[in-house]
Amino acid sequence: MIEIKHLKKQFGELVAVDDISFSVAPGEILGFLGPNGAGKSTTMKVITGFLPPSAGSVTIYGSSIETDTLAAQRHIGYLPEGAPCYEEMTPRSFLKFIAEVRGFTGDERLSRVQDVAQTLSLQSVLDQRIETLSKGFKRRVGLAQAIIHDPSVLILDEPTDGLDPNQKHQVREMIRGLSKDKIVIISTHILEEVTAVCSRAVIIAKGKIVADCSPEELAAKSKYHHAITLQASDPADHDAIGSYMENLDGVSAVQREDEGLLLIPSAGEVNLMPLVLSGIREKGWQITSLFQQKGRLDEVFRDITVEVDNVSE
């Protein structure tokens, strides 16, 4: 259990984190979202004990990060932003060092290194110097050191930044594959990541929490939630279909898009599908594709965070 209460972090005049409170329970994978400079990394640095908070408290499984730092840090596996490592070392010697600091000795230390190397497919580069490795490998070395002690709390600052799609997939699989009693906090500005791995999304902007809900609830805030994309086999039909659909109950607007029409419901919970289907059947239009959107996270994200910008300026 992580409890963050009224956390504040100031650098001189600049308030980077402004009175943030939330708690994370075991089993939750929390996506920490926000525009660049919103205070994501700073919050993570405070949670992991790298920076002292200016006010407020962070408690990790009962240990305060300020007064009982080492006990709190033993629970945590942390990947700092940019995955810094000791570049002159090889992944093997680096991971052995981390395993040793984490209290493993002898055979267990070696088997831990082997295990994480396998989980993150590092075997082929274990004896090359880290500075010679590609960005993807470096990132995975950073992830390996974070999970080597099987931590109950895993804090990852932009874990997939700079990875190719296959590597991103692999990292997400790894996160999803963690046992269900762990706490995971991932900061990211990639929205697909939140839908892909997170069970909860916290959005911060200007150091404040502006949304805290599940990715599905977040998507439901979108005006495109339950919107229907429709494509007729003959594009000439689009005009007729469009004007018909506009007059349906529950449709607030019809947008022309490249591929076809987009029907936007007047309220998020309205299910337009039955009406649309019966209309198509009645008129005998030939339709090639028809689907219901979950909502557009990037639009919700923009709405929420830009709003904060406008209020504060």
Added chain:
Amino acid sequence: MSASNLEMLNIIVKREFGSYFATPIAYVFILIFLMLSGVFTFYIGNFYERGQADLTPFFSFHPWLYLFLVPAVSMRLWSEERKSGSIELLMTLPITRRDVVVGKFLAAWFFTGIALVLTFPLWITVNYLGDPDNGVVAASYIGSWLMAGGFLAIGSCTSAMSKSQVIAFILCGLVCLLFILAGFPMVLGAFKGWLPTIFVDTLASLSFLTHFSAISKGVLSLKDVCYFLSMIIVWLLATMVVVDLKQGE
């Protein structure tokens, strides 16, 4: 200090020490140290011409040799960590700040110890040529190593002050120079005329030179050993404060 703390310290020392040898820096440093100490001893120190079987010419140049070699060793201690960001990794591992500061220092100190030990051919030479007082030689070696520790502790602190290794190098050189010059007869002479003796004596007593030359005469007194040890402790405490301050930025 509990056993587990010593273990942590040991882990840090091992990693830091290993990282010296992971790059050519260590070998280059040792080579330069050995070459320069040879040059100083034989050419500038007139080792043969003096006609005495001792290592005085060798040791008397150590403060000057350390003046630019020690900053080269110590500059990377913290600057590199801060520049690469690995300090964030290090400081979020369950290790106390004290263990990290002391561990890094010890690794550097052992490293200079190795460089010092590798000058043993000089000691063999002087024993082959004559009959030196090996007690004095041993005391001088210990004194020189203690002095290197003092320089390194200063370097550790200046390295923590800046992300730039160049700045760390120059700062360390400057501070070390002050601590050498404080005991230089010329400098003391300049103050003698107008400052009360007690100030001049205090100034002299702060100098590396005063304590090192006392030890290298063969008198390994508690006073001089304590001086170097307290220099080390004070500068390491300062390092801890600087690391703390810089981290909050």
